[in-house]
Every structure is written in C-alpha cells, then in structure tokens.
Amino acid sequence: MKKDVMILTGAGQIGMAIARRMGYGMKIVIGDKKPENAQAIAKIMNDAGFDVEAMEMDLSSRESIKNMIAKAQEYGDVAMLVNAAGVSPSQAPVEAILKVDLYGTAVLLEEVGKVTKKGGVGVTISSQSGHRMPALTPEEDELLACTPSEDLLKLDILQPENIKDTLHAYQLAKRCNEKRVMAESVKWGEKGARVNSISPGIVVTPLAIDEFNGPRGDFYKNMFAKCPAGRPGTADEIANVAELLMSEKGAFITGSDFLIDGGATASYFYGPLKPQE
C-alpha cells in the first residue's frame, strides 16, 4: 500500500522529536551519515508504532540526497521533509560545516522541492547562531538565497580567508539556510507546498553536549543560565513549533524562520548576554 512519505535527514534528537509529532500514519525514511544513528532512532520509533526505514545518507552529497529521495518515492509521494542533519562548530572543520550545513541543506531543499506533493511541507533546522551574526549586505543575502547551489561554495564571503573560525562558518551556514528557505518557498509555492526554517537556541542533544564539552563550553553554559528562560530547551519544544509550521494551522506560513531560543538572542543584543566592548 502506498503511503505519504516523510523524509527525515539527521537521526538526532530534534529530528526524532519532530518525526514523532508529525509522522504518524506515514512512511518515514530516516537518513544519517552514521547508519547506526538512523537504525537506533528507527528502532525506537518502530517499537512505538511508527513505520520507519533507516538508511545511510550524506547531506553533503547531491547523489546521496537523490538516492534517498528515490528510496522514499518507492513507498509513495513525498509529503514532508524534516532536515535535522548537521554538524556544529566543535564537531567539524570550516570546510565540512560549509559542505554539510550550507551546501547540503541548499541541495536538499532544491531536490525535495522538485518532487514534493501538493500540500507538502518542509522544515529545516537552522540556528540562533545565524541571528547573532551581524547583518550582511542585501547583495550578500541575495547571493546566499539565490546562487545556484553548485556555485554556492565559490562565493567570496565563503572563501577560507574570509571566515574567522568554525563558529563563523556555522553562523554563515545558518544564515544561508534562512535565506535559502525564503527563495525556495517561492518555488515550493508553485507546487502548492510550503517550507520554513526553525532556529533553535541551546537544546540538549548529543550535538549540544559536544558544544558544552568543547572550547566554547563555558560560553554556552553562561548563555542558557543568563537567557530569559534560564535553561536550555528540549527537542520536544522544537517539535511544538514544527507542529505549527507543518500542520494546517500553519497554512499561511511559508518562507519564514522561527527563532526559539529561550530569549538568548534578545539578551545577547539588549540584556546581560550582550558582549562587553
């Protein structure tokens, strides 16, 4: 029997929380660079009544993305995309962050946009980091939004001499995600489909724990201690926003980015988290 299909990239905590919230009654195809992660999440979900297939996939490869889409289409029409794959500043060098988080996300949005069914919905997980970086010029924003994906990594602002460190690369990647979602939403709209991004603050997951234990650990711990919420978030709270965006209640929302960070960004600009000169 054919079913509507959800494509989930990134078998992490945020991806699983969204899939559990939205994936009932669907075929869920989960792809992760670490097949053991995809299999672990698939087992938890299959044991909880979902219909999940795990596969190995690499977000930084167009071929791998197309391969995953083809696998999904064996089960039915692609109706949902959740992109929760990514690497953080403490997990990977600059080139890998740009290849996975920036280029890979752009390709995935483009390729799924080509096949999404009418009424399809997508979310990609960006980050508060993209909101903390100072504004780029309108021209730079447009280049991030609209440059053909195969040329993205050739942009001047993404060349090694213009990138300070892995955090800067991550911020640029996440800013690009938001701009890409805006441009892609126009194309998805032509198919009667919607796509948005969610920019979480600190959410306790293996990725965030790597950050707590990495070179910026104290910075992150201070950030959630001093943000208005006074704590890190949970993946299920990110799924609350995804549920709004992906359900009928979000029918008028597309091309948008939703910051959900316990107020950390607000405090960074106008409160106790503001960097001292």
Ligand SMILES: NC(=O)c1ccc[n+]([C@@H]2O[C@H](COP(=O)([O-])OP(=O)(O)OC[C@H]3O[C@@H](n4cnc5c(N)ncnc54)[C@H](O)[C@@H]3O)[C@@H](O)[C@H]2O)c1
């Ligand atoms: N946790 C946070 O505090 C936080 C905050 C803001 C944004 N995010 C973003 O949320 C997304 C999900 O992260 P998470 O916190 O759930 O982390 P997680 O570590 O639980 O999951 C991330 C998954 O992505 C996979 N992955 C990494 N590179 C990949 C690749 N090239 N192809 C396919 N899969 C790959 C990993 O193997 C891992 O299973 C990431 O994009 C991250 O940048 C997380």
